[in-house]
Amino acid sequence: MPDPLRAEHVFEIIPALTIPDYLVGEVQAKLAYVDEAISGAHITSGGDCIRLDLNQPCDEPQRLELEEKVQRVVTSMVKGAYKLKVQVLEDYLERPLPYAYNPMDELLARGEVSQETAGVFSLGPLLARLINYFEGHFLNLAASFGAAPYRFPTLIPARYLERVNYFRAFPHSLTFVTHLREDLDAIDHFAQHAACDEHGLNTPPGSFAGIQALLSPAVCYHLYFSLADRPLPGGQLAATAVGNCFRYEAINLTSLERLWNFTMREVIFVGPKEFVLENREIARERMRSVFEQVGLAYRVESANDPFFIGEFRKQAAFQSAFQLKFEIRARLPFKDSTLAVGSYNYHQDFFGRNLNITLPDGTPAHTGCVAFGLERMAFAFLAQYGLNPAAWPVAVREALL
Amino acid sequence: MNHNPQSSSVEQIQDMLAETLQVPRQEITPDLAFGDLPQWDSMGHMEVMMRLEELYGIEINTETIAQLTSIPAIYAALAQQDPSESRHA
Numbered sequence: 001m002p003d004p005l006r007a008e009h010v011f012e013i014i015p016a017l018t019i020p021d022y023l024v025g026e027v028q029a030k031l032a033y034v035d036e037a038i039s040g041a042h043i044t045s046g047g048d049c050i051r052l053d054l055n056q057p058c059d060e061p062q063r064l065e066l067e068e069k070v071q072r073v074v075t076s077m078v079k080g081a082y083k084l085k086v087q088v089l090e091d092y093l094e095r096p097l098p099y100a101y102n103p104m105d106e107l108l109a110r111g112e113v114s115q116e117t118a119g120v121f122s123l124g125p126l127l128a129r130l131i132n133y134f135e136g137h138f139l140n141l142a143a144s145f146g147a148a149p150y151r152f153p154t155l156i157p158a159r160y161l162e163r164v165n166y167f168r169a170f171p172h173s174l175t176f177v178t179h180l181r182e183d184l185d186a187i188d189h190f191a192q193h194a195a196c197d198e199h200g201l202n203t204p205p206g207s208f209a210g211i212q213a214l215l216s217p218a219v220c221y222h223l224y225f226s227l228a229d230r231p232l233p234g235g236q237l238a239a240t241a242v243g244n245c246f247r248y249e250a251i252n253l254t255s256l257e258r259l260w261n262f263t264m265r266e267v268i269f270v271g272p273k274e275f276v277l278e279n280r281e282i283a284r285e286r287m288r289s290v291f292e293q294v295g296l297a298y299r300v301e302s303a304n305d306p307f308f309i310g311e312f313r314k315q316a317a318f319q320s321a322f323q324l325k326f327e328i329r330a331r332l333p334f335k336d337s338t339l340a341v342g343s344y345n346y347h348q349d350f351f352g353r354n355l356n357i358t359l360p361d362g363t364p365a366h367t368g369c370v371a372f373g374l375e376r377m378a379f380a381f382l383a384q385y386g387l388n389p390a391a392w393p394v395a396v397r398e399a400l401l
Numbered sequence: 402m403n404h405n406p407q408s409s410s411v412e413q414i415q416d417m418l419a420e421t422l423q424v425p426r427q428e429i430t431p432d433l434a435f436g437d438l439p440q441w442d443s444m445g446h447m448e449v450m451m452r453l454e455e456l457y458g459i460e461i462n463t464e465t466i467a468q469l470t471s472i473p474a475i476y477a478a479l480a481q482q483d484p485s486e487s488r489h490a
Contacts, residue, residue, distance in 0.1 A: 080451075085463040314447035321466035353439060 009039075011052040013067050015074040019047035022084060026316075027077050030309055032250035033172045034069045037062070039251060050074075076309040082317040087302040090288060093331050093338070095297035099386035100333040103379065104255045106387050119253035119260025123375070126387065130378040131263075133399050135242070137290045138265040138372050142240035144286060145279060147267050150241040152222035155213040160225050164354055166217070169311050173247040175215040175260070178208040215246035219266040220369045227270060227365075228355035235360045236271030238279065242374075256379040257332075257339055263374040269367065272359060273349075276368040280344050283370045287328070287342075295393035296330055297384055299338065303327040324348070328372075330380035341380050342372040414475050421445075421452045434471035446470070457482070 019027050024043050031041035031050070040053030050070060058066065107113045112124040123131070142149075155177055161167060167174075180187050186207045195202050216222070219241050227237070242265045249258050267283060269276045284300065291298060303325050304316040319325050324346045329338035345368055351357065352364030359365050381396070389397050415429040422429075422440040435441050441449070450469065454461045457479060459469075469475050 082462055082466070314444060314451075317463060317466060318443045318447055321463040348443075349436060350443065353436075353442070 009054045009057060011054055011058065011063065011066065013050045013052065013070050014048065015043075015050055015078075016071045017074055017078040019043055019074065019078055020081070020083070021047065023047075023078060023081060026306070026312065027074060029249075029252055029306065030073050030077065030172070030312075031070065032252050034073060035066055037066065041251075073309050077312050079313075081313050082320075084304060084316060084320040085302060085323075087323060087326075088299060089284070089326060090298070090300040092291070093297050093299045095295065095331075097297055097331070097333055097384045098391045099382075099384060101386070102255075102334045103382035103387060107256075107382070110387070112387075113256070119249065119258070121256060121259065121375075127375070127378050127382075129400055130381060131374045133396065134294075134372070134374060134377045134381075135265060136399075137294075138267070139240070141283060141286055141290070141370070142238075142267045145238040145267065145269075145283070147238040147240040150223060150226075150239050152216070152219060152241050152243050154216055154244045156216040156221060157213055158211055160221065161214060161217075164221065164224075164351065169307050169315065170217065170247075170305075172308050173217060173249065173306070175217075175246040175248050176211045177213045177215060178211050180207055181209045183207075215261075216243065217247050218245055219243040219264050219371070220268045220367070223268050223270070224351040224355050224357065224367060227357045230356075231358050231360065232270060232365050236275045237269070239268045239270070241266060241268075256375050259375055262376070264371050265374060266369045266371045268369045270352075270357065270365050273366045276366045277346060280346055280368045280370065284326070284344050287370075291328075293393070293395045294381070295385070295396070296381065298328055298330045298341070298380075300326050300328055300344070303340065303343065322346075322348070330377075330384070332380065332383045334383060339376055339380050339383075340373070341376040342370070345369050345371065411472060411476050414472050414479070417452060417456065418449060418472070421448050429472075431472055 024047055028041055028043050031038065031052070034041075037054050037056055037058065038052050039055040042051045042053075043049070044051070052066065052070070104113070107127070108115075110124075110126075112126045114122040114124070116122060161174075180190055190203055190207060193202075222243075223239050223241070242263060244261060245264045246261055248260055252258055253260055269279045302320060302323055304319045305325065307315040326344045327340040328342040328344075330341045332339050347367045347369075349364040349366050351367045352359075357365040357367075385392050385396075389401055411431050415431065415433075416426065418424070418433065418441075419426040419429045422438065422445050424438060424440050428438060433441070435446050438445075446466070450461045450466055453459045453469065453475065459465065459478060459482060465478070469478055
């Protein structure tokens with residue numbers, strides 16, 4: 001039996017169910033959302049002990065409440081879970097790499113990144129230029145499909161996300177937007193008294209208006225909504241857009257690996273099933289050539305979205321069964337792991353049905369997207385090649401110098 | 402309760418689907434497939450899978466989730482399953 005309070009701020013729990021290896025990462029990530037008192041969570045390699053680091057001591061009632069919540073996460077995600085099928089489509093993880101350090105250390109030292117708050121970073125010239133370089137490749141990919149360029153807002157209406165069941169699937173990652181109520185007294189009070197303390201703005205919640213919009217978690221939703229409730233013009237469409245995306249990751253927010261505010265470039269396909277699936281596959285083959293040119297060490301493997309605990313078991317199994325999602329996982333030599341820098345996604349006719357996007361024959365359109373995380377792509381490249389251009393692959397060096 | 406998979410008729414499968422998907426029985430045609438009805442979406446499909454596991458002891462895994470996407474496919478799978486190897490619900 002573990003000593004429940006080995007140190008003042010550490011709490012060990014025996015999970016009600018042993019957590020299988022293939023679920024450790026997912027369960028551990030969700031523990032970040034259990035309680036604000038948790039500053040860290042770790043599951044032992046056998047999946048039979050959970051260690052919580054707490055940012056304050058807990059009395060007995062608090063400990064019992066924490067344990068109940070943790071067990072609820074474990075039970076929801078582990079009980080009756082289906083082992084997910086892992087299919088590897090490409091494996092170039094063993095490309096020789098010259099660098100094995102965490103590039104964040106040097107980026108921070110040089111002032112090339114500046115942290116504004118957890119998960120929010122400003123990027124300097126090196127990363128900006130590197131991101132522009134990768135964007136060039138992604139724009140070429142989009143152009144190869146004749147993808148029409150779009151520009152989408154950063155806000156997304158709450159009712160949009162409700163319509164596609166986002167609240168149920170990913171509530172933990174949402175970022176809400178509001179403003180002061182149109183009330184002279186409330187606005188004046190804010191102007192006179194607003195200040196920040198350790199919890200953030202000290203403004204009473206009643207000063208804010210109801211939430212009508214959120215910060216957009218993805219780019220492609222805006223395209224689907226622009227096509228909603230009408231026949232798809234021409235019966236098929238390729239489009240592309242880049243945008244700021246927001247996914248709150250609690251204590252999991254880490255350097256450029258996991259940002260709250262990040263940028264995604266997407267190439268989006270809407271049309272018949274064959275159109276979407278074939279183009280997704282063609283995109284993957286084209287990007288294989290690009291990654292070879294760039295010298296990226298990576299693997300493309302099946303994956304699942306980070307559904308919340310109540311939805312995870314079923315939705316992850318469904319995604320896995322139908323191979324709906326493949327991630328481009330770039331190697332991070334400094335921590336002997338990989339980082340998802342992009343993904344190839346197929347949504348079947350989910351958006352077509354829910355948003356009434358119809359094909360000429362009246363059936364719902366299928367959709368899919370190829371998405372790239374720009375900050376992660378640049379970070380992974382630097383993690384593999386370092387900040388010295390002399391060590392970069394020729395194609396990258398010559399493009400940037 | 403563990404049903405005998407080999408004695409399950411198409412009608413029984415239709416009944417199960419109507420109940421699981423909460424759809425009027427007359428909308429469950431013998432050749433119904435995943436996506437034919439709004440209720441048989443990804444979540445509906447997983448509910449059907451879990452019900453099959455519960456009622457008939459069919460092993461549900463990523464292979465069967467992808468295969469059992471229509472009433473004919475479900476009927477064929479049940480017809481092949483050896484009742485002596487069925488797991489208890």
